[in-house]
Amino acid sequence: MLLLKLLCLAALGQCELPSPTNVTIISLNLEHVLKWDPGPGSPTGTQYRVEYLHFHKNWSPVKMCLKITSPGECDLTEEFRDIFKSYVARVQAFTELEQSTWSKSSFFQPISNTILGPPEVTVSGCGDCLHLQVKPPKGKRMDHFLAYYESEYICEVLSATDGRKFTLRISGQRVIEYLKPATEYCVTVKMYIGINQHAILSNPHCVFTSLPHLNKVPVVLGLFCLVFLLSVMVWGFLFYGYILRSL
Incomplete structure (x- = not known):
């Protein structure tokens, strides 16, 4: 197997691995993660590297994502710091002897494409x-x-x-x-x-919603009137009893 790979390298300069698939940027509350799946038939031990691009710039490697094994993801939050610019990311599979073609994401603008979670x-x-x-x-x-x-x-x-x-x-x-x-x-x-x-x-x-606040003024006035009437009645009975005893 190793001999075949060496012959391939000698003849073609390099052999291509299966390219990563489903390259997608997932973003929630301006935190961005690039995700991908291994290409069909990718051998054990395949690694991945990630680069990103924004307008008027060259492709830049993501330092923390140059030798990814698993899972297939890379945090791009710090790279996509300008929320108004448009970016694109790409990922490549490689081994010691082979590498794939690059697989790109769609263009991504943080401010308009991030998902804003519930407040x-x-x-x-x-x-x-x-x-x-x-x-x-x-x-x-x-x-x-x-x-x-x-x-x-x-x-x-x-x-x-x-x-x-x-x-x-x-x-x-x-x-x-x-x-x-x-x-x-x-x-x-x-x-x-x-x-x-x-x-x-x-x-x-x-x-x-709460019940309306009760106006206490009429209640207080009503209680005062009730107490006054009861007092008048009590004093009236006492006075009437005093009159009866005096006869």
């Missing part, structure tokens, strides 16, 4: 309103993203009673007013960036 959502009832607080999804690159964009969210509010719903755009926190008291509402939220269509909705957060 952190807190909802509480407040009379005929809901108090909503939203934070961006966690991720080591999300602070870099927020340096360019203010956090904005699309919020959908659904009445569990009659199925009516409405949508509004919010930032950070918001009091949603003019709702029905003592009614259950379910809220789902996702991040909003105009050029990114890959935001994921949060799970529904369902809470009841």
